[in-house]
Amino acid sequence: MAANSIKPFSAEETQRILHHLQQPAVFMNMTCGWPVLHWTAEHLSTCIGDKLIRFRLGRKDGLNTPLFETQCSYVEAKLVHFLSWTRGQTGADVGPFSEFPYSEYWAYADYKYIAILFQDQPSMFEEVMWSNFGFEGRNGRESTLWIGTEGANTPCHLDSYGCNLVLQVQGRKRWHLFPPEDTSKLYPTRIPYEESSVFSQVDVLHPDLRRFPDFHRARVHTVTLHPGQVLYVPRHWWHYVESVDPITVSVNSWIELDVDDVARVSEAVTKAVVCAIKRAPSDDNSDNWLNPTEEGVASHNENMQYVNLAVGACAQRQKDLCHSKRTWDPRDTRPAKRDSSGQIRKNSDPVRESVPFRVPFGPHLIPVRCQQDSPEMREATPKDLEFKSSRNSTGTSQEDCTVSSEAAHRTEAAPAVRLHQGKQECGPGLAQCRACDCADETSESSSEDYEESAHALITTNDLLACLVHPDIITRVTELLLERHTGSHRTTASS
Structure with a gap:
């Protein structure tokens, strides 16, 4: 299909949509003809050749605590080594991956700047066409590449300065998103420290509600992103991302506002x-x-x-x-427009901007909504809730929804919220959200727990967490x- 195939939204329309979007949303059918869709791990291995890439590795068995990047193992290997490792090969064929059994570890080549990775092949920059989204001149040069195995993930965090456009190229990734208003329920931390990110102390898939009792009120929005789809993540939305297929490839464009x-x-x-x-x-x-x-x-x-x-x-x-207040014209009520660099544009068209704008949600733009699970859904079995739809559908509508539930072990008294339980997962590009069940998990606190915490030693990190608490920093x-x-x-x- 030609790169200039008709898209559901023009570049100008898409830019206006992004300007008004206040929640995550998935763009459908906007990347038809983009050459980057051929960037499978196998194709990239041919393009990159013997160049070494740094991979982050973590154990697949979770500990109910976030696995921060400071706690991971790292190797530098060729992409061909990575591919051999994912196929179960061993020895020299997998290079430094030989020390990490594939059955026990996931691997992630994350945050790889395309401008550096392909500095000797600048023509590849043009294969990422963010100009279709209204960002004139933006391409792969301003993007990062992410290649991972099933289970590879990024800890739950928010980006301090910008928003994200994420194109899924190969495999599927599941995104768990939380609105900025729920920040206190995510228990933010600045350790590990990164200027542009704030991390959550909660393992959002297996939270410890005795340590983080307010998390049960956090509103999680979950969407599984399929190849060819683009997810928009607004500024300050928390997100935890996990790969759900054997190999995933995605391209991320972080836009500083x-x-x-x-x-x-x-x-x-x-x-x-x-x-x-x-x-x-x-x-x-x-x-x-x-x-x-x-x-x-x-x-x-x-x-x-x-x-x-x-x-x-x-x-x-x-x-x-x-x-400026002394020279401000009170009749000028037009919303600010931003250019591809995030800066406010001047001389907006007063006629067009004076018309109320409604985000055109529909088959080509799917909102990642938040809706509470109904009692019926919580009681249903996985088989009752599974409706298959074609993964390769190019005209997916909101009715083509694949709903799945992993709410097994109904006889257990769940001591913690499991986001996989009662999950409603939509088909290609369609999203769901469940408000974490407000059960009686927090009622099990005992006087022994209180006495133990009352005598706990205050550490440097405890002191630091209080000093950089958002309320304190604001004051x-x-x-x-x-x-x-x-x-x-x-x-x-x-």
Whole structure:
């Protein structure tokens, strides 16, 4: 099929849709003819040749705690070694993977910048056509490649600055997403530290509700992404991603939006506090706290320079806003438009923007909705809820829904929420959500538990978690801006 095949939405229409989308959604039939759809692991192995790629490995048996990237094993291997390993081969054919039995480990080549991976083959950049989504000039150069085995996953986290467009190329990935409003229920942590990400302390598939009791009220949206489909993940939506097929390949374009100046101050303060405390030598401060995706540790002087620059820029922006209020036209109620770099566009068309816009959900744009499980669904068996539909359907509609339930072991008194139980999974590109069951899991707390926690030793990480709590950082940001500007209290929102 030709690369210029008719798409359900034009580039301009898609850009407008993205501007108004407030929830995750799956775009259907937007990538017909994209050459990148031929990027299977086998094809990429031919293109990459003997170049070494860093793989992250983790054990398949979970421990009911997130497996952060700082706790994984790593190998550098050829892609042909990876493929041989997935086929059950051993010895020299699998290179460094020989130390990791395939039956016990998953592997993930994640965050691979296409611009670096194919720097000697720049023509491959053009095979990723994000311009169809209204991002003029954006292609594989601004994207990352992800290649994994079944079970490969990224810990649940939110991206601080941007939104994501994710194209599934080979195999399927299941996405578990939570709205920004549920952040406190995800128990955020800054250890391991990564400036652009905040991690959850909860294993969202097998949560420990005795440690994280509020998680049972978190609203999870789940969608299984199939080849050719594109998932849009809005800014600050939490997500946990797992590969569900033997080999998966996906391409991710992370789009940095115009970041609030107050948020930059908050991030600068967080970085200065985390680095200062974690670099201080102590008996309990020897953990591997810096995420592998973070580039080095800045000195305290550098971090304080960053704080001062962020505070200065924020104060100047507030000053400019005060000035603009005196010249602002109250009749101009048009929403801001952003270009491909995320910056606000000027000179919007007042006629077009004055018309109310409704996101055109339908067979070509599927919302990832949140809806509570009904009692009937919770009581049904997996066989009762399974309806097959073609994986290769190009015109999938909302009625082509494959619903599955893994709510086995009904005789157990479930001590923790299992997101696989009572799951409603839609067919290609269709999504579901279940609000975690609010059962009586938290009622089992005993006085012994309280006494044990009351006498627990406070560690450096415990202290740090309190210091960089979002509420604390917000208040510190307010105080810094007050001190810098000499003005009354500023309301900070990050």
